[in-house]
Amino acid sequence: MKLISVAVVLFAIVIGLVAWTPHSSAAQDKSAQIERGKYLVEQVARCADCHSPVNEKGEPIPGKELRGGALMFKPITPMPMWADKAPNIAGLRGWDEDAAIKFLMTGIAYNDLPARPPMPPYHLSRQDAEAIVAFLKSLSPVEK
Numbered sequence: 126m127k128l129i130s131v132a133v134v135l136f137a138i139v140i141g142l143v144a145w146t147p148h149s150s151a152a153q154d155k156s157a158q159i160e161r162g163k164y165l166v167e168q169v170a171r172c173a174d175c176h177s178p179v180n181e182k183g184e185p186i187p188g189k190e191l192r193g194g195a196l197m198f199k200p201i202t203p204m205p206m207w208a209d210k211a212p213n214i215a216g217l218r219g220w221d222e223d224a225a226i227k228f229l230m231t232g233i234a235y236n237d238l239p240a241r242p243p244m245p246p247y248h249l250s251r252q253d254a255e256a257i258v259a260f261l262k263s264l265s266p267v268e269k
């Protein structure tokens with residue numbers, strides 16, 4: 126009799142663990158994905174070189190990273206399509222996830238047009254595009 130109740134308790138523990146594990150690993154996957162997106166944004170694609178506002182010395186303003194600003198450089202030959210400001214991309218306001226992922230995989234925005242230069246037409250892998258979008262969506266559009 127005792128053995129049976131021990132077996133029942135063990136069984137319940139095993140079932141409990143099996144039911145619980147997928148949740149915790151989904152949360153871990155999400156935070157690992159956001160971490161990877163942060164690395165790609167900050168160290169690989171360096172989105173902040175254009176998307177962060179700078180002070181009069183050209184230094185990024187702490188706390189305002191990726192919140193958009195005037196570009197520090199111009200083309201040496203006139204380019205009619207040149208954009209002289211980079212928008213706020215923290216939080217990716219106005220972009221749904223799928224459109225933003227497609228934009229980073231193809232260079233084509235939600236209006237079926239490419240962004241103006243100097244925004245690079247990125248052709249990232251789905252995995253990298255999803256990680257970057259997860260990271261940007263995790264940010265608040267205004268500095269805290």
Ligand code: HEC
Binds near residue numbers: 170244245
């Ligand atoms: C060389 C400068 C530069 C770099 C690097 C850059 N961007 Fe941009 N980005 C721009 C400019 C300029 C625009 C505005 C283009 C326009 O007005 O059509 C823009 C537009 C965008 C937009 C559209 C925003 C909107 O609301 O319309 C997104 C999203 C974006 N960039 C994301 C990124 C991400 C993510 C990275 C890094 C992976 C990145 N950009 C790197 C210059 C840059």
